[in-house]
Amino acid sequence: MWKRMFLLTLTLCFMLSAVAVAMAAQEDASSALASARDTLVQCYSVACDAEAAGANITELQNRLNVAGALLSHAELAFSQGDYESAASLAFQARGALDGFIAQADSLRASAAEARSWDFRINIVGSAVASVAILAAGAGVWHVLKRRSNDGA
Amino acid sequence: MGVQQYKAGFFVVTAILALFAASPALQRLLVMPQTEFFTELWLLGAEHRAEGYPYNVTSGETYTVYLGIANHLGSCGYYVVQVKFRNSTESAPNSFNRTCSTLPSLYNLTVFVADKAMVEVPVTFTLNYSLGMYNESLPQVTLTGIRFNGLMLKAETLSVWNAEKSEFYGSLFFELWIYNSTTARFQYHERYVSLRLNLTAESPAPA
Numbered sequence: 001m002w003k004r005m006f007l008l009t010l011t012l013c014f015m016l017s018a019v020a021v022a023m024a025a026q027e028d029a030s031s032a033l034a035s036a037r038d039t040l041v042q043c044y045s046v047a048c049d050a051e052a053a054g055a056n057i058t059e060l061q062n063r064l065n066v067a068g069a070l071l072s073h074a075e076l077a078f079s080q081g082d083y084e085s086a087a088s089l090a091f092q093a094r095g096a097l098d099g100f101i102a103q104a105d106s107l108r109a110s111a112a113e114a115r116s117w118d119f120r121i122n123i124v125g126s127a128v129a130s131v132a133i134l135a136a137g138a139g140v141w142h143v144l145k146r147r148s149n150d151g152a
Numbered sequence: 153m154g155v156q157q158y159k160a161g162f163f164v165v166t167a168i169l170a171l172f173a174a175s176p177a178l179q180r181l182l183v184m185p186q187t188e189f190f191t192e193l194w195l196l197g198a199e200h201r202a203e204g205y206p207y208n209v210t211s212g213e214t215y216t217v218y219l220g221i222a223n224h225l226g227s228c229g230y231y232v233v234q235v236k237f238r239n240s241t242e243s244a245p246n247s248f249n250r251t252c253s254t255l256p257s258l259y260n261l262t263v264f265v266a267d268k269a270m271v272e273v274p275v276t277f278t279l280n281y282s283l284g285m286y287n288e289s290l291p292q293v294t295l296t297g298i299r300f301n302g303l304m305l306k307a308e309t310l311s312v313w314n315a316e317k318s319e320f321y322g323s324l325f326f327e328l329w330i331y332n333s334t335t336a337r338f339q340y341h342e343r344y345v346s347l348r349l350n351l352t353a354e355s356p357a358p359a
Binding site for chain 1: 154159162166167173174175176179259260263264269271303
């Protein structure tokens with residue numbers, strides 16, 4: 001009788017611990033996925049800021065697509081109950097974006113500087129040159145007119 | 153008379169030179185603003201052309217198409233392409249009502265596209281199905297799964313024989329969803345592309 005009770009308790013404990021382990025794995029994978037999604041959104045946002053500043057974000061786009069593909073695989077693994085792979089792929093997706101924000105910020109700063117120079121040279125420079133040409137033209141005309149009048 | 157006779161010519165030449173010098177500034181100031189913001193979504197056949205799409209497919213055979221997305225939204229886009237499969241009676245996306253299919257997504261392709269850029273994703277798929285009988289006279293195919301870009305997707309549906317069109321109808325379609333930063337959610341971007349398929353049997357189809 002006691003032996004039977006002991007075996008039943010042992011089996012129950014084993015089953016409960018297996019369920020607890022499975023639930024913990026699911027929770028771990030779920031939080032890894034949420035974290036990867038948040039990282040992706042954050043990186044997307046800084047990439048958009050860099051683009052708005054005039055940066056060429058092709059490289060950032062490629063990195064985001066690599067991380068996005070890993071996240072898609074992770075979500076599929078999660079939906080199929082493969083929580084270990086899901087957590088691992090989500091972790092890889094986050095890893096693929098290491099240093100992304102610094103890279104985007106650097107590109108944004110470079111683009112802002114380039115845009116500032118572009119404004120100085122192309123907008124201010126060409127406007128000043130245009131006014132200078134008009135002023136020079138008027139000056140030359142004035143001199144030519146005076147010489148012509150003096151000659152007559 | 154003197155230089156007076158050249159006055160008009162002189163000032164025209166000066167004005168042209170001034171305009172030429174001002175052209176970099178004018179180029180930036182006189183650009184027409186972008187008024188249409190949209191995303192292009194397309195599907196190309198295996199030869200990278202808008203032809204040669206797979207139609208008569210066989211169970212276990214692998215087919216390739218190319219899915220393209222071009223962004224003209226004025227800023228980079230974060231897209232998800234939901235991959236779905238339906239038979240002739242299941243929910244389909246609707247271009248007129250601009251609604252998506254209510255079927256669950258089999259797989260989500262995550263794609264980021266910079267403004268004025270495009271991304272093309274090669275798509276390989278293999279349908280696994282078997283031929284059976286829906287009833288005594290009507291044959292059917294039962295889809296058991298789709299291998300999509302090397303990943304096994306669960307897709308369980310059946311397609312009964314359509315005698316009028318001589319096909320076991322199946323449609324693999326791709327719905328475009330976009331991330332909305334304001335709501336922090338994905339929303340249907342009112343675009344989809346689809347592949348009409350005839351799930352051919354190994355044995356000749358019944359007449």
